[in-house]
Amino acid sequence: KALRKAVIAGNWKMNKTPAEAKELIEGIKPLVAGAGCDVVVCVPYVDLATALEATAGTNIGVGAENCHWEVSGAYTGEISANMLTAMGVKYVIIGHSERRTYFGETDVTVNKRVRAALDSGLTVILCVGEYLEQREQGITAELVAMQTKIALQGVSKDELSRVIIAYEPVWAIGTGKTATAEQANEVCAIIRETVKGLYDEAAANAMTIQYGGSMNAKNAAELLAQPDVDGGLIGGASLKPADFAEIVKAAT
Numbered sequence: 470k471a472l473r474k475a476v477i478a479g480n481w482k483m484n485k486t487p488a489e490a491k492e493l494i495e496g497i498k499p500l501v502a503g504a505g506c507d508v509v510v511c512v513p514y515v516d517l518a519t520a521l522e523a524t525a526g527t528n529i530g531v532g533a534e535n536c537h538w539e540v541s542g543a544y545t546g547e548i549s550a551n552m553l554t555a556m557g558v559k560y561v562i563i564g565h566s567e568r569r570t571y572f573g574e575t576d577v578t579v580n581k582r583v584r585a586a587l588d589s590g591l592t593v594i595l596c597v598g599e600y601l602e603q604r605e606q607g608i609t610a611e612l613v614a615m616q617t618k619i620a621l622q623g624v625s626k627d628e629l630s631r632v633i634i635a636y637e638p639v640w641a642i643g644t645g646k647t648a649t650a651e652q653a654n655e656v657c658a659i660i661r662e663t664v665k666g667l668y669d670e671a672a673a674n675a676m677t678i679q680y681g682g683s684m685n686a687k688n689a690a691e692l693l694a695q696p697d698v699d700g701g702l703i704g705g706a707s708l709k710p711a712d713f714a715e716i717v718k719a720a721t
């Protein structure tokens with residue numbers, strides 16, 4: 470664990486106008502300036518320019534919340550990975566459960582987006598995780614392993630340094646129901662085993678695997694202390710500078 474980079478990433482979802490984004494980043498900046506982990510804010514497309522400007526020269530990286538798999542073309546309403554890199558964006562969330570649930574994202578389209586993002590030079594935050602019914606059916610391990618395997622199809626070992634995996638149990642996202650530290654660690658370890666099976670032990674040991682799902686200032690330290698949890702993807706709490714900073718502190 471000591472060898473891996475801890476990454477705390479905010480996922481703002483569909484929140485904040487550009488003016489509000491600037492205000493939020495100005496609030497976060499001084500609180501995370503001395504962070505011992507990597508800090509990222511993933512923001513709506515329309516906030517990217519503002520976020521890049523507001524974070525210039527700081528330790529905060531900027532990410533988008535999705536990207537399309539084609540470079541350009543007749544895809545009304547979509548944004549390509551190379552459009553993001555051209556702006557200076559460094560990260561992109563792919564396969565968030567809200568995209569899978571509400572926008573028809575599948576493991577196959579997740580894989581296409583991962584490939585496009587890596588081809589453009591972005592670092593991917595790949596989200597995997599089970600619904601409550603799947604956990605109750607006892608298929609969490611198989612499901613998360615399958616999501617990971619399909620998402621990483623065609624990804625070389627060298628490219629893995631630009632892949633972060635976020636384990637996000639869907640029942641814990643935005644619900645206030647956090648996975649226990651043991652549950653989070655157990656599935657993060659399964660994902661690491663899956664990466665080991667696909668590549669090798671060194672690749673698995675180097676992979677940053679985050680937990681996400683109602684992580685907050687209170688529960689972050691216990692979750693982040695787990696041996697296979699290397700950071701967090703933070704929704705609600707990333708919109709509150711003091712809470713986000715507290716989570717960053719817990720990761721360092």
Ligand code: PEP
Binds near residue numbers: 642643684702704705
């Ligand atoms: C998320 O959207 O990735 C997330 C973890 O949300 P929340 O922290 O609000 O549960």
